[in-house]
Amino acid sequence: MTELDLDALIDDAGTRIIVTCGAGGVGKTTTAAALGLRAAERGRKVVVLTIDPARRLAQSLGLTELDNTPRAVAGVKAANGGRLDAMMLDMKRTFDDVVLQHATPDKAEQILANPFYQALSSSFAGTQEYMAMEKLGQLHKQAEQNGDWDLIIVDTPPSRSALDFLDAPERLASLLEGRFLRLLLAPARGPFKLMSAGVSMAMSVLNKVLGAQVLTDVQTFVAAFDTLFGGFRQRAEQTVALLREPHTSFLVVAAPQNDALREASYFAERLRAEGMPLAGVVLNRVTNSQATELSAERSLAAAEKLEEADKSPLTAAVLRLHADKMQQVVGDHRRADRFRRGHRAIRTVEVPALADDVHDLTGLRQIGDLLTA
Template identity: 60%
Template sequence: MMLDMKRTFDEVVESHSDTARAQQILANPFYQALSSSFAGTQEYMAMEKLSQLRAQADRDGTWDLIIVDTPPSRSALDFLDAPERLSSFLDGKFIRILSAPARGAGKGIGRLVGAGVGLFAGVLNKVLGAQLLSDLGTFVAAVDTMFGGFRQRAVETYALLAAEGTAFVVVAAPERDALREASYFVDRLAADQMPLAGLVVNRMQNANADGLSADQARAAAERIEDEDAMVASLLTMHAMRLDEAARQRRLVARFSGAHPNVLLRGVPALAQDVHDLDGLREIGDLLGQPT
């Protein structure tokens, strides 16, 4: 399934609030912006959706395996960092100030907060505008009781990522930049003590020399270029494929040298695009072959 960020956020609100409070939150302009476009919301909602799917699998036996497909590795780190960023946001001074009146309602602290935050609120009014600040304050007050649940589920899901039965598979093309990104992500997983299953190098050039090396093919192409241009072109193409395959093998060997304990599997470039179950089965068969 494709992650629907806003729908997932709405589901969280509806499942952890009574009907009146949920309607108040869903109608709030700040919530509508937060749930659809704020930086970091997508990564946290991915955590929430993973938590929902895991709970459903445990309850109903719906799935044997849940696969989370993330963007390239630097963006995948945003997914790993989402719980910590959420906790920092919820514990931040700005949120505490906005939620303090709700938390202190009916208590002596309400007057203290009102007196102490007056100047700060005036500055925010000028910077954000009175209406935006009002929407933000209303939103924070409405979801104040949900903050603990947000944090708890994020922490629990993060712990699930490091638990037995979870495994990370890093996928990279056999290119310098892609393998550098893969190396960065592998190091980060090791630092966070996350379980790494291995690296899949996708679309490897699988050129077989068949007794004709790249140098021999180029030399033959030069000799017959004037006599048979088509055969000469095929020989040149053969040489180029062999050169590319050798270049890719060197890059992969460099990665393996830096990460000798990382299991590695290569998948050759296929003649056709992979867009159906038959293509996925072919990829699966290739992954299962011994290296």
Template identity: 45%
Template sequence: MSLSAVLRDKRVLVLCGAGGVGKTTTAAALGVAAARAGRKVLVLTIDPARRLAEAMGLPESGTEPTAVAPHILHGSKAAGPGQLDVWMLDPGIVFERMVRRLSPSPEAVRSILEHRFYGFLTELVAGIQEYAAAEALDQYIHEGQHELIVLDTPPSRHALDFLDAPGRLARFLDDRIVALFGPQEGSGGGLWRRATRLIGNVLGTIFGETFTADLRSFIGATSGLFAGIRLRSDRLRERLSSAEATFLLVTSPEAAALEEVRYFQQTLTERGLPCAGYVLNRSWAREETLPTPQDLRRQVPPGDAAASAGVDALEQLAQRERTRAQEHRELLTQLAKNLPKGSVAVAAPEASGELESFEGLARLGESLAAG
């Protein structure tokens, strides 16, 4: 399956890779390509570089996805049916939306959001950024307003956090914790009642009775979120395992980046999650027509000693570049060998100088899709 087929047929495309390999740019470029091909696309990104955000017209902060204007999306081409929305994930906004959706009543929403503990809940729960990615992805899939959602995840060593974040949050707010810390001393057996009293006494001694009472009230207020979090976690896992979703691994030729992305491919395999293949960024694998010193030498006028000396000086540099390009092509071949049947390994063209403009981003996306 080519990347163009992925962009045409899939509903969810999750990009994973180490930091600094161009993963966010790749996600944006593929989103542009899919939108230009006629699909309604949403790109969810974590923290785009400033020039990328400016190229896409993405505000520094926003509570909703931002639509790319049709004249920017399609450029000189006639405007088509495609649509592109982009949103930089804000964990605070995502978490508040989750509270509003899953709380049983407006009163419960207020009791959580206005509680003094709510302000640092995101600091208590490890991996809140990964939870935000999972929560936002589930929300927008469920709403069904977009035909393709492209998710730019945190770096690959946090991949397990992204996949497990909803379940971990549910465990943090587990029923047993609520029963242990909540005001339920009259329920349960004698041992359980003694345990709750002991914890209450310890908390009161260390933090004071006011802190203990506030903690109990906050955990009691959030208890209504558990079932919803578990349900959404299971639902997202099913969706990411289905034929409508796939993962794309983004790497560069550097050893550390390759180690990260291979680790993540192994994780996908162990979890039975689909893998579309690799994108190899920042490589020379596509430079198959590099000029040779002989090509330059043929342009030197006979008897021009200075020009001939210049070509001599460039000869070693040219050979190093050709050697590097060949090494990167061999690396791409090796990556492809480790992929499941139907997956692809594609090298991105060198486009760093063009990505300050939206049109450069569009050319990158089209090149990847056709690669």
């Protein structure tokens, strides 16, 4: 049970990529932003890639429009050449850019106009994850080439499962390389006899059900996309390889609730299996009290005593409030301790819950202090 030292992590020039992950709603994006700000103010050249920040947090980073390009964050007290840029991911635009970059202009136009491409690029479950990885790859390349940044902090998409973003690139790639697609392409390429009688009968049924132009659309899409397949597979593999390099660190964020902790356990296990470096776990929003010596039970009993004696209802109410809080304090600490005992090899840091949402750089600095306290 060792303490996670995040200052050491961000001060280490060897740390080039930090990926924050965890179940939805645990404070991943806030953690990524706070860490980015702190690193910048300690002299790193940082870019933070956020996926879907809360409006107030986005405003605090000056992210008022989604333009898919990193912008300098105003109000950063950067020291020693440090800087902070931030951006919000636009997944459709990122996908379009990949197409434009890899296909000839007329092919690209054909792909972008195809209804299947439009469906895939705007709503395929997993496109967001895939495009987050794609954007990370681009930022990394840009950082290596012109030295714009020496630290990239990337937030992962909000999903029920923290593992989705590791699996999405592979899922999309295998879909685009699947056997059915090969079969669809076959007529355009060679002898029809490649298709068995069963398959061609099945195709004619699909044609009937979907309407005649649907399979044609799919075929056109696939044929146009075919040139990109090699590119896609390769890119997905490169990004995954990037995540295995020693200059990458994963930071798992978990709130002290059973679901989020279970998710964090799965994730830590998965990272180990994949050979990806886990820096540690941030146990976020742990309820704390300065008066733990007054237990929930005693506080409640005292409140009842006052109520029975009809004395100071205000004090009774404040005591009831403290009792509620102590129940949470005890529960949160019990769950956090259980997690630490179950994962002795994993470094953790505990961040207390704050009363207010973070909505400006001062709030982010405060989180930064708590992360490294």
